[in-house]
Amino acid sequence: MLPHFNWTDYFLAVAVIATVYYVIVGALFYRQEIKTFFGSQNKLWQRAEKPPPNG
Numbered sequence: 001m002l003p004h005f006n007w008t009d010y011f012l013a014v015a016v017i018a019t020v021y022y023v024i025v026g027a028l029f030y031r032q033e034i035k036t037f038f039g040s041q042n043k044l045w046q047r048a049e050k051p052p053p054n055g
Contacts, residue, residue, distance in 0.1 A: 027034070
């Protein structure tokens with residue numbers, strides 16, 4: 001029954017299943033943090049209005 005599966009197929013299936021699992025768990029437990037991160041006005045890729053002071 002299983003001889004036609006090779007190790008590449010096995011590791012690919014495990015990687016896909018693990019990725020789906022962690023996306024679901026992350027969405028369930030960190031929903032508020034994800035909303036805050038993507039809905040915030042201060043995005044990481046936007047430049048700050050004032051540069052930090054040199055010290």
